[in-house]
Amino acid sequence: MADELVHYEVRRGIATITLDSPHNRNALSTRLRAELTGHLKAAVHDDAVRVVVLTHTGPVFCSGMDLKEAGGASSDQQGVNEFPAILEQLWTSPKPVVARLAGPARAGGVGIVAACDIAIAADTATFAFSEVRIGVVPAVISVTVLPRLLPRAAHELFLTGETFDAHRATTIGLVNRAVPADDLDTEVTRYTDMLALGAPNALAATKRMLQDPRPTNLGEVFADMLELSARHFGGPEGQEGITAFVEKRKPTWVPTD
Known part of the structure; x- marks a missing residue:
């Protein structure tokens, strides 16, 4: 539907889930979380789906939780309970999930990247665990991020909140490949084609x-x-x-x- 914040399409066994809320940098608003949850469920329960691709419109993959919604809200309203469920959906999906990043990921967005089985990023994408810089702790995303990251890098980047590029993200285990932006779709297709060969x-x-x-x-x-x-x-x-x-x-x- 045109007014959705998250779109869903299935073609040749590939379910493509697209975050489409560029006005707030694809932040994890209440509505976006609900739509993302629903589409992930649909992909898992559709026998025609073999692989899931999680992608985005706009220049940013996902900026994390919607801070405009979170200000002054209770823990439940901030999505503290909903967001872990999304990370668990991605992590435990019986279908392989590929993250396609044409732009930056921050905070909760990095948690989503880590929860996917394979992550392909444009080499212009950047990442940051920015939580400590606004007085919060990257606790929830640590569940999916820490199994991916080298321990020294995790300490450095969680504590400093420093922005790092896609090439560093590959060396520390956060993403699988960093490629030129023009090659991103080709590389994602290469991986989905390989995954679709699996039973x-x-x-x-x-x-x-x-x-x-x-x-x-x-x-x-x-x-x-x-x-x-x-x-x-x-x-x-x-x-x-x-x-x-x-x-x-x-x-x-x-x-x-």
């Missing part, structure tokens, strides 16, 4: 495996991984993938239109 259940199980804490006992780890491997090797997707490989064709799960 849906295998991708979901692999995401869970990557996120689960590992026991300290290696015997337990190997036992769990052997069970996981055998279950998918002998399952419908594994058998279809093997058959397709032998028959030199694409598996049935690869989107064709």
Whole structure:
């Protein structure tokens, strides 16, 4: 719909969710949070969707929470409870989520980037954990950001609030690739095409495996991984993938239109 702040489109197995609130730099207003939540749910529950791309209009990816709304508001009104749910949706989505950044991300916007599985940024994009400079703590976003960042970089950037560029963001683990702006869409498509080749259940199980804490006992780890491997090797997707490989064709799960 034209009056939405967040748009949703599905094409060839790719669900594109677009933040479209450039007047406030795609800040996480009450309305934007609600629409984003709804579209993420739609993508997860749509069997036709294989990969989710989170992108934006305007020069800024996301400036974080809407501070004009937050001023003088209670914790609930500030979205303290809603925003973690959005980060959890992204982090636990069984479909891979790719963040496409043509512009800056700040505060909560960086938390969203970190919650996505893969992040591709234009090399002109910048980032900052600006919370301490307005007297607040980057507590909620730390849940998704800290697993991505090198510890020394996390201490430096959380405490100073310094702005850093996309190339540094790649070296510290926040984004996967920083490319010239003209190459951004091509690079995002390269990743979505690769992800769409993966079997849906295998991708979901692999995401869970990557996120689960590992026991300290290696015997337990190997036992769990052997069970996981055998279950998918002998399952419908594994058998279809093997058959397709032998028959030199694409598996049935690869989107064709």
